[in-house]
């Protein structure tokens with residue numbers, strides 16, 4: 001507990017222009033100087049009110065409660081009132097109202113504009129680029145040494161300085177002289193990094209007023225330590241100005257609702273601010289209701305109770321008990337084996353799978369250790385749906401029938417309340433370290449995410465935008481120690497199921513271990529005998545359609561135009577590709593067949609493109625086959641969070657060696673792309689975990705996947721006082737925080753808050769997030785991204801959670817199928833566009849990402865096809881060419897794809913002939 005503070009700490013107001021780095025600045029300031037920072041948006045409804053005489057009285061009154069202001073960065077132009085909002089008022093304060101201001105980037109540009117400068121486009125925008133800043137060693141730069149600072153700007157300040165107009169000065173000291181057009185602005189720093197941009201102004205101070213500003217971003221993770229010194233200097237100068245001022249007639253610190261005797265902590269202010277924001281957002285009330293709710297509206301608590309305790313009729317009574325769990329070795333059993341053993345493929349199912357190497361070991365430490373099978377119990381498993389746009393929420397019973405539906409402005413308070421009511425802070429009676437005991441499993445779409453940042457107006461979708469199932473029975477694989485947990489949160493009452501399932505798994509594992517060669521998934525090597533199957537014909541019928549190159553390149557250019565105009569720093573452009581296939585007759589008549597077919601497609605995908613966040617989900621009208629490499633966010637039961645944003649992609653192709661891939665991914669283009677998302681992710685975690693508790697534990701490391709190399713960073717957030725993971729292994733290792741004490745003491749639901757507040761995933765939007773999403777909506781012609789670009793995973797009753805970013809994923813929606821003879825699989829793909837991108841390069845990258853998923857819809861690659869020995873034995877080929885091939889195959893030699901196909905056709909014919917002649921019962925007998 002912090003000791004009581006007798007006097008209140010100084011307060012700094014942060015004006016947030018809807019940037020995605022704001023909380024990093026707040027964190028930097030709170031870490032560097034002894035102040036509390038209070039953040040408001042530049043268009044705060046109450047403070048933006050203007051009196052009849054044109055005064056911003058509410059704002060100027062509010063300012064009196066502060067000791068300084070930071071005008072932050074943001075998208076757009078200082079010339080545009082909407083982009084800077086209240087910032088503009090700062091520069092017009094009367095002398096007696098003045099207070100010290102630091103402008104950063106947009107805030108700096110706004111200040112310079114107010115005092116005579118012009119704002120213009122840079123020739124070459126700089127986003128996520130680290131440059132050396134030349135400075136005067138004076139004012140806020142005093143004592144600053146070699147300053148390396150991250151730039152995020154497309155626009156810059158023109159003072160009409162000789163170095164800007166003539167690209168030269170007469171003598172060095174002239175660099176620091178004011179110009180005729182801006183006599184009050186004294187240059188403090190310049191950047192000469194780019195030949196094309198010439199000298200770019202990086203810092204100024206106002207010669208009379210307490211205003212300072214910098215163009216670069218002192219808070220970026222890649223700005224060196226000197227960034228801190230600038231903040232210290234500014235605050236020292238601000239305080240000394242405050243001390244000298246003679247006016248200042250209004251007592252400050254009257255904002256808080258707390259009594260003076262209890263000091264306010266940072267957390268208090270955050271809460272205060274949250275309440276304040278909630279009050280001001282008329283549409284989003286605390287409970288999330290819209291004004292015209294329908295009569296069936298229910299409170300979050302009521303929903304939570306229905307889910308946990310049922311209704312005595314169609315909803316079962318299922319309060320979570322202590323987790324009941326038994327374990328056994330997994331041996332060579334695969335996740336697919338267990339799913340099939342539990343007869344899941346023909347029904348609804350949710351499986352989160354860590355792709356494995358061929359030796360069945362995890363592909364990656366830190367992300368690939370566990371796989372989770374959520375058992376959907378027919379007739380019983382409850383589901384929660386939310387439809388964005390129409391903002392409708394539904395509780396569905398085990399038969400997928402709507403039990404209750406109601407309108408909400410914000411679905412997340414409901415999910416939060418449900419998790420609260422089913423939460424079991426008490427660890428299981430018999431030890432299970434599995435990261436998931438039971439709880440909600442499912443997804444949230446991109447559009448559901450957009451609503452959390454007030455980007456609205458989506459067309460209604462035929463599938464739920466949020467879909468969670470309440471999972472009470474699970475099988476969890478720990479691939480590292482080859483162990484399976486069979487768990488039920490229905491406690492000892494469910495002993496029968498746990499015992500029975502364990503028994504089945506145990507027996508099957510025994511069987512499997514007596515079989516031969518291990519293989520990481522059921523179909524890692526595609527069985528050529530698919531040739532006879534429904535699958536073969538299906539794959540043969542697949543027709544791929546991707547965005548046209550010209551059209552896509554035009555969209556890349558549109559993104560780059562928006563970036564050049566200062567509206568965004570980076571935009572993750574995506575497009576919707578499709579695979580159409582003839583729907584097998586069996587799937588038309590039987591849902592079970594159709595489900596199983598999706599499952600088989602998933603096995604192909606998981607086998608061909610193993611990924612740490614593979615997932616199969618078959619719920620309601622949704623079929624999801626995912627091979628995502630990217631973690632959105634996970635948090636353990638002590639609420640330590642981890643995000644693993646990916647940005648930077650190199651396709652594997654002939655001539656691109658690992659060295660070349662590393663070289664490309666070390667280029668400034670790829671690193672800039674990644675850096676922006678790292679800073680964005682830090683911002684989001686800072687907003688929930690507070691200033692002291694976020695760190696980047698891995699900055700831009702290259703990870704190798706089946707078809708691509710990716711640049712991956714890791715950002716972690718830790719609640720106060722919890723020990724942190726130090727290595728990747730550490731992250732997924734069972735630690736002492738599963739103990740009763742630890743769990744009960746930890747901050748409740750911090751991870752969940754970070755999960756909701758970081759939607760939609762920043763790596764799918766770009767930065768600044770809100771403006772970028774608005775631009776992307778336009779550029780992507782308002783087409784819904786849907787589940788692609790959303791997140792998929794679980795919320796655990798023990799308090800943890802883990803979600804992937806839904807990419808490299810094929811999605812089929814039953815009701816969307818144009819006719820019942822055709823399946824339409826949508827495979828979204830895209831990539832981050834920056835000012836350094838080339839349209840053709842971006843197109844190639846999109847196609848490569850699409851290709852990694854599309855492999856599941858393509859005939860098997862030419863790699864070493866093998867024939868089932870039984871098949872070879874029943875064939876007596878009379879075709880000499882075939883005989884020769886067969887002989888060569890028996891000798892163990894490799895076959896080309898053409899050879900193999902030729903052979904397979906011959907085998908197929910032979911089998912047909914035999915079936916027709918009654919020599920075998922049925923073609924499938926030998927499959």
Ligand SMILES: C=C(O[C@@H]1C=C(C(=O)O)C=C[C@H]1O)C(=O)O
Pocket residue numbers: 572573574630646647648649763764805807808828829830831832849
């Ligand atoms: C947009 C996609 O991927 C995203 C974009 C990436 C990039 O720009 O390098 C990398 C991973 C994802 O965050 C996709 O796979 O469709």
Ligand SMILES: NC(=O)CC[C@H](N)C(=O)O
Pocket residue numbers: 072073074075076077104105106107109152153154155156565566567
């Ligand atoms: N980071 C910022 O504040 C950017 C400011 C402005 N939109 C620019 O691009 O120059």
